[in-house]
Amino acid sequence: MCFSAVFVILGILFCALCRCLECPFGCECFAVIRTVKCVSKDLLTAPENIPGYARTVIITGNNIHQIGPSSFTEPENITxxxxxxxxxxxxxSHTFSSLVNLRFLDLSGNQLALIHPEALSIPGSPLQELNLSQSLYNFTALTDLTTALRWGGLAGLLRLDLSGNKLALLPPGMFSHLPNLQQLFLTNNSLVAVYSGTFSGMNHLEVLDLTHNTFSTFRTDALLELDKLGDIRILLGNNPYTCSCEINEFVAWLNKSRAKVDVDAVRCASPGALTDARLRGLSIQDIGCVVPVLAEVADLTLQTSYVFLGLVLGLVGMVFLFVLYLNRKGMKKWINEMRDACRDVLEGYHYRYEIDSDPRLGHISADSRRAQRQSGISLSQQLPSDTSVAPTKTQVRQLTISPPVNL
Structure with a gap:
């Protein structure tokens, strides 16, 4: 019995010794849970000779400034x-290309200043979760990350965390090469606006976290961009919203949007009278927006002016027609006189035209013309001697249109 117990103890010690021999320097290995931990050991490089049974590798709190393809070469089973x-x-480039079963990668809390375009490239796109919170050193690192997301072949990525990176701007189309992304976390940054094309290509997004940024409102292009995401969960709380007239459109969007918004956390930060007031349900009068009201009044005034102008013009037309009706006899007489006068003038022109166009009358001598004039005078002497009686139109026409003398 004693010998059996001794053999068991020796076996355990031997297995423990073998495990220690397999475990990298400065790390702790746990074969049962298939985990290797290298925590706060002041390592300068990634540990080598990681056991083949390892599925989870935890390397935190060290001084590893650079990682590359040689950092992880043997453990293909790491997830x-x-x-x-x-x-x-x-x-x-190709830092994790040998980890063909990698599902979860946490790079948070670092100071990445240089990310090569294919740093995240892994054959087969196995990566599903990527944590880069508080890991980007500056805006140049964001540009490098945008390129790495484009060329990394991360079609299978489902969750991306970019929280706490002091991001002030997201390049358009930054996430367009992550077609299956479901969760995007952008909390605790310095984002001030969402522009058209920021979330293009994200057709399967389910959660978008924009909390703890510096949004004061969302303008038309931003609201249109959020509407394109459909009825997803959008977290917009804990931002310094300014509840002035400029936020009216955002308030209207909150009231009618299909998205699941954390409306209880979307509150006013200023002005003082509306501090901590919920944006949803605010009226135009609450936020002091009088511009739309004035516009409506201006439109109503303009419409009233058009109606009044129409009434005045109608009244003037009726008066004009009434005056014409009252003077219909005088107007008729004046029209008849004008018609007779025009007819006389036209007949005179017509007769003169016939005389001028007749070739037989071209050789009339001056004597015959003088005789014609004398004949006209003798006819005029036949008129009544009383000058007070005016000649009739027929007499005037006979004097004017006298027949030519036969030669």
């Missing part, structure tokens, strides 16, 4: 790697 708080500044 989770946590590299947080290691002061990483550079990721070389």
């Amino acid at each position: 989770n790697i946590i590299l947080s708080n290691n002061r990483l500044t550079e990721m070389a």
